[in-house]
Amino acid sequence: MPTRVHEFDWPDRVVVGTIGLPGARTFYLQVRAGNQIVSIAMEKQQSALLAEKIDEILDQLLTVEGNPHSVPTSTPIELVDNDGLEAVEEQFRTGAMGLGWDPTTAQVVIEAYPITDVDADSDDESSDADDAEVPEMLLVRIPVGTARAFAKCTREVVGAGRPACPLCGYPVDADGHVCTVPEA
Numbered sequence: 001m002p003t004r005v006h007e008f009d010w011p012d013r014v015v016v017g018t019i020g021l022p023g024a025r026t027f028y029l030q031v032r033a034g035n036q037i038v039s040i041a042m043e044k045q046q047s048a049l050l051a052e053k054i055d056e057i058l059d060q061l062l063t064v065e066g067n068p069h070s071v072p073t074s075t076p077i078e079l080v081d082n083d084g085l086e087a088v089e090e091q092f093r094t095g096a097m098g099l100g101w102d103p104t105t106a107q108v109v110i111e112a113y114p115i116t117d118v119d120a121d122s123d124d125e126s127s128d129a130d131d132a133e134v135p136e137m138l139l140v141r142i143p144v145g146t147a148r149a150f151a152k153c154t155r156e157v158v159g160a161g162r163p164a165c166p167l168c169g170y171p172v173d174a175d176g177h178v179c180t181v182p183e184a
Contacts, residue, residue, distance in 0.1 A: 001134060002134075003135045003136065004135065004136045004137075005137055005139055006136065006137070006138045006139065007139045007140075008031045008036075008038075008139070008140045008141065010033075010107075010142075010143070011032060011033045011140060011142065012033050012034065013030070013031065013032040013081060013086075014031050014032075014140060014142050014146065015081050015083070015150070015153065016029050016030075016042070016047045016050075016051075016150075016153070016154040016157050016158075017030060017085035017157060018085075018160075019088060022161040022171075022174075023161070023162050023171065023173055023174070025044070025161065026041055027041065027046070027047045027158075028040065028042065028085055028088055029042055029047070029094070029110075029112065029138070030085050030088065031138065037086055037087070037089075038091050039085070039088045039090055040090065040091050040092055040093070040094050040138055041090050041093040042112075044158060044161070046097060047154055047157065047158050048154070050097065050099070050110070050154065051152075051154035051155045051158070052151075053099050054108055054148075054151040055151045057100075057108060058071050058072075058108070058147060058148055058151075061101070061144070069103075069106045070144070071144045071148075072148050075151075076145045076149055079145050079146050079149035080149045080153060081149065081150075091138070092114035092115075092136055093115050094112045094113070094114065094115070095114055095115035095116060096112075096113045097110070097112050097113070098110075098111035098112075098113075102141060105141060106143065106144060107142055107143055107144070107147075108141070108142050108143075109140070109141050110138070110139075110140040110141075110142070111137060111138070111140075113136075113137050114135075162174075165177055167179040
C-alpha cells in the first residue's frame, strides 16, 4: 500500500504550538501552505530535540569552507512566528522523525512518521485488510532563515511550561510539589 505523503515545499507557515495547560499540554507541529494545513502531535522532548538539531545543522553549514548558502547566524526577526496554532485536526501522533539538508534547494528537510503499533496488528487475527490504515508521513522543506526562526520559537514554546524546582529540577505543578524550598 503506498504511503500518503503530506509534502510541503516552501510552506507559508511552520510552527510548534500547544493546546492545554502546562503539565497537560499537547504539542503539535503544524504546517500550512495556502489552504492546506497539517497538524501532527509530538512529544515535548521531540519538539525540543527538533529545534536543537535544526540549529546544529545550520551551525555546521556556517563552518563549511566556501559555503554558497547564506545561513543566518542569528534568528531573522522578520521570520519569527509567535502566533498560536490555527485550527487543529490531528493527522497522526509522531513516532520516528528524520532531519536533513537539501543542498540543491538550500532547505532543511523534516520528515515525520506516525507511531506504529506492530504488536497490536499481530495479536488481532480478525482484522481485515480493508480496515488497514493508509501509512502516512509528513515531509517539510524550509529555507535556512525560516528554519532558524522555527528553532527559536520552538525552544520558547517548550520552555513556556511549568517552572523547574530549584532543589530537584522536576516540574512544579500549580497544586504543589514534593520538595519544599527552605525559607531564608
